[in-house]
Amino acid sequence: MADPRGLATLPPIRGRVQQAAPLAPFTWFRVGGPAEWLVRPADMDDLLLLLRDLPDQVPLAVIGAASNLIIRDGGVRGVVLRLAGKGFGDIVLEDDGIIAGAAALDAVVAEHAAAAGLAGLEFLSGIPGAVGGAVAMNAGAYGAEVKDVLDWAEVATPRGLLRLTAAEFGFAYRKAVLPTRGVVARARFRARPGQPAAIAVRMAEIRAAREATQPVRARTGGSTFKNPPGEKAWALVDVAGCRGLVRGGAQVSEKHTNFLLNLGSATAADIEGLGEEVRARVLASSGITLEWEIQRIGEVMP
Structure with a gap:
């Protein structure tokens, strides 16, 4: 064959x-x-x-x-x-930063930094993902982004391993430019000496804010749409009347309207279709086209 x-x-x-x-x-x-x-x-x-x-x-x-x-x-x-x-989850502490493998969870990196009295990485505790993805999409939360703290990242490519500085990634809002078929393998984040008590307080604030405003215990995928310039995606979704909107087994979160939920029986088509319906309603309501932040890959079922 x-x-x-x-x-x-x-x-x-x-x-x-x-x-x-x-x-x-x-x-x-x-x-x-x-x-x-x-x-x-x-x-x-x-x-x-x-x-x-x-x-x-x-x-x-x-x-x-x-x-x-x-x-x-x-x-x-x-x-x-x-x-x-x-092979990809190691975390190494240094005096002024931390080196983490692509598979290390962002929240775990923040916890290691906090335990070592390193400040500036608390925002990572509010990002539900791993280091590789955080670099590849310039993830951010609570007033900071990866581009603000990244010294370098190593990217595996068909031609070998490259070490790229933050400037070489061409970072933009929720975007980075990687070499063709490049895979982020590990990264170094800058930090500064801080007071462990103050760092702990900030991380507790972030955890409390997430718990209070996001459906963190649901089957969800994080922020669904990017914030348009000068706007908040959740507010546009809300004004368009989409809070609680249901399609098949998927629903727009009533707690935070920029989150889609799998209520338990959803298919990927339900979730993506719901997102497209939200985009259409927001366009009709505000004239603004929302851009997906959630990545979508694979084949649609015939």
């Missing part, structure tokens, strides 16, 4: 390679179809080998904590890459 995408010639890495792998359990929404191939490299060398020898015609998608992601019901063709485990 012909193999036009070259999947039969996947590089012989030491990590785990799984065919027709379920992806829904990895996502915060708990929806979506399988990966044609799910690849979890053992370490950096394994990742570099995979990227170097993976045929160009094989599609490549990268998922991390999958907290801000919809995987469509038809699944994802080609290779889905997931960095996890000791």
